[in-house]
Amino acid sequence: MQLARVVGTVVSTVKEARMHELKLQVVRLLDEQGRETGAYQVAVDAVGAGHGDVVLFAGGSSARQTERTDGKPTDATIMAIVDSWDVEGKVIWSASGDGGSS
Amino acid sequence: MQLARVVGTVVSTVKEARMHELKLQVVRLLDEQGRETGAYQVAVDAVGAGHGDVVLFAGGSSARQTERTDGKPTDATIMAIVDSWDVEGKVIWSASGDGGSS
């Protein structure tokens, strides 16, 4: 999985029937230190993530292994909201505002 | 999923039997700001997208999770036509002509 930040939303009226009711979010990928890499994904939200949340998303067929996305044509799904992560004993980012590059 | 714009069509007479009746479209990948990245895909159209439409496509096995592509050898399928998307509260692109780099 990759770390990412929710920064936007995609609106689509005409879509595959199985995609109805699913929220499409634009996420910016983060590197290990919490910096944006310049890459993005449009991901289905399976956990109720909101604007600004740091999340984990899974790609490929694993993106379909959630209750909301089973059998649906998504190749990127947000499956966790991140509280914090640490590297080499140091808190890199924390939702409560501790740590580095938030 | 990645954002892309439909720019062309591929014609093929000799193809795997399961691919018959499927429309093959050339799409140019877009970055988060709606700019072309230089990459492309040939994607099966599952939603009736037309020339110039901005779309979302799914890759890998997820490309087969639509009614039109189930069990077929496609690794890229257009599964949504995009009306608009926003990033950081700003409309980046809109089919109705609002927003940025359209």
Next chain:
Amino acid sequence: MQLARVVGTVVSTVKEARMHELKLQVVRLLDEQGRETGAYQVAVDAVGAGHGDVVLFAGGSSARQTERTDGKPTDATIMAIVDSWDVEGKVIWSASGDGGSS
């Protein structure tokens, strides 16, 4: 799918039993304008493509969704021979010799 040109053949005597009878072809990937990108794949031929043909190949699990490759350890399969493609209303390449960079 990506566009590619068939440029060679791989010979293998010792291989997984399920791979017997399958033809392994070297294909050079093409960009949207028909230029070689420098990347290649060794792909299983599911449609009878010959040397010099421009083809489409599918990757990942989709490479196994043809009659010849079902259940076989291929991650790249030629599933269509291309007659022509166009971008922005212009024929980029055509097997009959019309168009650009053939």
Next chain:
Amino acid sequence: MQLARVVGTVVSTVKEARMHELKLQVVRLLDEQGRETGAYQVAVDAVGAGHGDVVLFAGGSSARQTERTDGKPTDATIMAIVDSWDVEGKVIWSASGDGGSS
């Protein structure tokens, strides 16, 4: 599979139900000579790896082929702890401290 070193942990309270009880680890990818490449993954631990361990992880649907990850939305799973590896007859790295860039 790719070689990697376990360097951190991701904490998540709100996540897909199927992800509960799974440990999420930050791993830094290593090249063939044991040097960090700058890339990372957040991987599910299926083998009890600890901080500093050199491991192998599998990606894509193969990340779900372990007892702990079957049917779960992970696209990267640690499935082996590495004791040592050699290249061209030379030990590159060994958990016991022999060899190169450990």
Next chain:
Amino acid sequence: MQLARVVGTVVSTVKEARMHELKLQVVRLLDEQGRETGAYQVAVDAVGAGHGDVVLFAGGSSARQTERTDGKPTDATIMAIVDSWDVEGKVIWSASGDGGSS
């Protein structure tokens, strides 16, 4: 599939139970002309390849479509030993020593 050369071995005692009895080999990826690209994979050997052999490996779920790897968490499997390959009518590499960059 990609061409690669077997250059080493990975030793692991603690690993997912399904991985026991499988040989893990370090392979260096080759380009179309038989030159090393700098990339590597750790691949499961499904065909009895030895040090120095030029091989083909399959990635993703296709890596599990061999007798030895069915249902196992491998995302890279050697499924053929290469005797030779040619590009544009020229033998690029041959196990018998004919051709180019061997």
